[in-house]
Amino acid sequence: MNAFSMYAARESGLHSLHPLTKILMTLLLVAAGLALPGNWTGYFIVVFIIFPLAFWGRVFLNLLSTTWKVSLPFAISVILIQSFFWGEGTPIFEIGVLSPKWEGAMFAAVSMGKIILVMSGFLLFSMTTRPDTLMITLKQAGVPSSIAYIIVTTLQIVPSFQRKALTILDAQRSRGLETEGNLYVRARAFIPIILPLVLGSLMEVEERAIAIESRGFNSGKKETSLIEIPDTPLQKVIRRVILFGIFAFIVFGVLWRL
């Protein structure tokens, strides 16, 4: 399946869990990390819960490298800006006007913990859940089929759109459109590329609308699915408990800060 997704196909216990269980688990970990007191809770949850889960799902290295790639630009930015531009504090060193502050660096490290928690949690979910099973689960959980249609179609058409944009870029270049040079030249190239992309794809709308209507998209009948999603009574119980846990963490988090 050539969809726009992070899914890593493996055989593992984590992969075979019901998607709803996994998404609730992710939300529970994020809620816990943000609600519980202590500056380093985020890091603690990542190292002692998310990493072992990733091992179980056999995506540990994958998760590590993706989280690293997504968080790095952010980390550099947050550390530089918070430490160098912190108002009053203890300087780490001073060279002329440059004097990064400990307090700022600590603040940056604390915010990074929250970020890494949110990142790795959701990335782990995306890596171990097939996008099509996610859509079926959403429908079964009562999400309107129109919303499920939007989500799953988006995941499928994004790669073809990225290719289309590059094709148009190449086509316009071969007709002499300048796409490199100073800012003015590059900005001028923008409109001749996006107008064909947008207008061309809007012409598809009619066709697609007719196609799904002729396949009974608007019929109110309950549909059946080709793919069965395995679920167990135990997981149903666990999901109730997790839901309660998320609620408890949110209430605790709010009360504790009042």
Next chain:
Amino acid sequence: MFENIKKEFSTRTLVLIPIAIAINIAIGELVVRLKLPVYLDSIGTVLVGAIAGPWAGALTGGLANLIWGLFNPFAAPFFYVAAAIGLMAGLAGKRGAFQNETPRWVSVVVGAVFVFSLTLFILAFINASTDETGYTSYPSMGQLFSQYIVAFIAAILIGAAIGYFLLQKGGYAGMWGLITGVIAAIISAPTAAYVFGGVTGAGTDLLVAAFRASGGGILASVLAQGSVSDPFDKMLSFMVVWLIVRSLPARFTSR
């Protein structure tokens, strides 16, 4: 009211929304490839708002960021900002902002007024002083005018030039874009400040740093950064959609 919402979500709208989200992502990447100093990653959202209406626009924006969040979790917490952008685009569309041409002097006034207010805001921010009790006082407008009269005149001239050369006949659409950008900056600042510590990893972080250096707190600096970069970004997005809508066949926009 409810009937109107239902009417917005025809099959055609439902089909349009995934395409719009894909347009957001494809153009967002194209902008990075062309190394343009803007985001322009909400053109699809604005387009749905313009063609289908405010509720469809809001749904497109919200879902776009949540889906994008599966790959880049930074986007997800800002889903309500994207929804607001779609909603604003829809309201603008209902008032004909994307179909009508305005005379160029309207664009000149819009540009001048906006850059003038932005200058006023930034100067007030830079010159704010905090006394020992922690009370922040802002300079009065009279003080600022006498101190920075040259800057204000320059701002009005630059704004007028932006209006004349960039907005051209789309002054009304550009104005809606600027307003949308200001709203987006205001409502996204708390999330950016509290969830992400005020930075996003993008080039605009340098602006946050500059405002922090001039003595602003994290929330204030993020808000100031947003008010500088968001309105221009949204103005350009609205302008591009204005161009697109005007080159669409009439049967597309008549519904």
